[in-house]
Amino acid sequence: MLIEVEDKVVSLEILEKKFVCDLGACKGICCIEGDSGAPLEPHEIDLIEEDLEQIESYMRPEGIEAIREQGVFYMDWDNEPVTTLVNNKECAFVFFDEKGITKCAIEQAHREGKSKLLKPISCHLYPIREKRYPKFKALQYDKWDICRPACACGEELEVPVYRFLKEPIIRAYGLSFYEELEKIDRELKKRGLEKEESEGN
Secondary structure (H helix, E strand, C coil): CEEEECCEEEECHHHHCECCCCHHHHCCHHHCCCCCCCECCHHHHHHHHHCHHHHHCCCCHHHHHHHHHHCCEEECCCCCEEECEECCCEECCEEECCCCCEEEHHHHHHHCCCCCCCCCHHHHHCCEEEEECCCCEEEEECCCHHHHHHHHHHHHHCCEHHHHCHHHHHHHHCHHHHHHHHHHHHHHHHHHHHHHHHHHC
């Protein structure tokens, strides 16, 4: 089911599905698996290239080599810019911490005041995926087997996708959009309770 929120069409799964990343279980494998790199906005490419020297200080040698040979992005099958990969596998900006968990060199540089870009918004918004059409944007919940630990953690904590992604949703679409999602969620839950009560009488 889809709902309209401002100028966007939103999958109801974003309100209904539960999701909280469990890095201890998945090790951030979404930065390694997949068919292509992370989607990039044109201004994100500019920011990465502008701060590349600082970002490279957190990258692995193979990631740096891939970037220097291919650039920070390539065009995928849909002719959209995505982050460069190492050996057609992990994102070139990936590095690993002492526990083997993948981390983002762009984000690390930002957190230490060395890059203006927090991270690509497509990464920050995951598991929400945005698809653009001439007159509107569609936001969908992306189902991926490797995220089963996140779904289980979300169910346990009772945190829906949109609440887990509050910060990136506001970053991408603004506070009013997020508050509208909250309002719709409350209304849907109220209707559900009223329906249960009516069926119980």
